[in-house]
Amino acid sequence: MDPNQRIARISAHLNPPNHLDQMCDDGSGLRRVGCRAKGGSPGFKVAILGAAGGIGQPLAMLMKMNPLVSLLHLYDVANAPGVTADISHMDTSAIVRGFLGQSQLEEALTGMDLVIIPAGVPRKPGMTRDDLFNINAGIVRTLSEAIAKCCPKAVVNVISNPVNSTVPIAAEVFKRAGTFDPKKLMGVTMLDVVRANTFVAEVMSLDPREVDVPVVGGHAGVTILPLLSQVKPPCSFTQKEIEYLTDRIQNGGTEVVEAKAGTGSATLSMAYAAVKFADACLRGLRGDANIVECAFVASHVTELPFFASKVRLGRCGIDEVYGVGPLNEYERMGLEKAKKELAGSIEKGVSSVKK
Ligand SMILES: NC(=O)C1=CN([C@@H]2O[C@H](COP(=O)(O)OP(=O)(O)OC[C@H]3O[C@@H](n4cnc5c(N)ncnc54)[C@H](O)[C@@H]3O)[C@@H](O)[C@H]2O)C=CC1
Ligand SMILES: O=C([O-])CC(=O)C(=O)O
Secondary structure, three states: OOHHHHHHHHHHHHOOOOOOOOOOOOOOOOOOOOHHHHOOOOOEEEEEEOOOOOOHHHHHHHHHOOOOEEEEEEEEOOOHHHHHHHHHOOOOOOEEEEEEOHHHHHHHHOOOOEEEEOOOOOOOOOOOHHHHHHHHHHHHHHHHHHHHHHOOOOEEEEOOOOHHHHHHHHHHHHHHHOOOOOOOEEEOOHHHHHHHHHHHHHHHOOOHHHOEOOEEEOOOHHHEEEOHHHOEOOOOOOHHHHHHHHHHHHOHHHHHHHHHOOOOOOOHHHHHHHHHHHHHHHHHHHOOOOEEEEEEEEOOOOOOOEEEEEEEEEOOEEEEEOOOOOOOHHHHHHHHHHHHHHHHHHHHHHHHHHO
């Protein structure tokens, strides 16, 4: 067969024309020639929903750099073609495809192993995460309905706020569709852990990469509960340090929202945290042992149906949900406050789908 014909045939096979593949097309039939070498590469298929946003763009870039990813689908209701064109020029192995608007959502999701959802509006100064509920609940609901239909076995990482409600919304949608698997649905609370590690390292003059702070509860205000008594390496804090650190970790998001002065919330540190968590999920799916991270998941750790705690990630998603371990009096009081607020946020999410 003529080499040009061969290239055109392979390109057509790898890139059906209705995708927004952003390989260069000079009209000569030589477009997407790079895909030939990558077509058979092993790895996971990952979709990012909300890929053109403040989190979505750096998240897409970092996932394109992840060697565990073979196919990266970038979906958004705006600007997906531009972001896809840009990222597809990176000389890493993952193939990138873009999908724009609701009519391409199902195609974006079909066959995915992992779906990451940073779609939705961010906070402005003076707002709580719950103030985002009215808009983001509907977005997460619609996206979850499509996931239930097109990739019901995918692991789902929910970033969209308020996480304490959007994860219960996704669960309720999956239950209604008959596809709910508690092992596969995770609210991303990794940024709380990333912040906690950073702030503890600052106070104790440690390398943040060597610090591990479990953060349990949920992802808003007092529901973010750092367990400073369980920090690794073991640290002895004064009460003043405990109060400073707890307050700073609980309000880390607000610190960024105020500094950004109306232009959004954490995007770069969130993309970093989301990739750290997604990579842990992919390593778990690959079968790596002892992958343990904190996440907001369906849980029996407390009387609440959802709770953030350490989970062990494996071939099926979550292999084990760990309890909170021994707490001191300060943490026990924090847990009671967290549970009170969490109960309302969870119920709000569930009942919004039941209505
Ligand atoms: N879990 C966490 O730790 C964190 C969560 N967040 C949350 O992440 C969300 C996104 O934040 P940013 O990226 O800064 O916002 P952004 O406004 O910069 O980007 C959101 C993107 O979602 C897209 N979008 C809107 N509706 C959509 C739909 N129906 N389907 C697909 N895409 C849709 C928009 O077009 C936009 O590109 C917010 O809800 C924010 O509160 C932010 C930081 C940390
Ligand atoms: O604070 C916000 O609105 C965004 C967020 O969840 C965070 O940065 O932790």
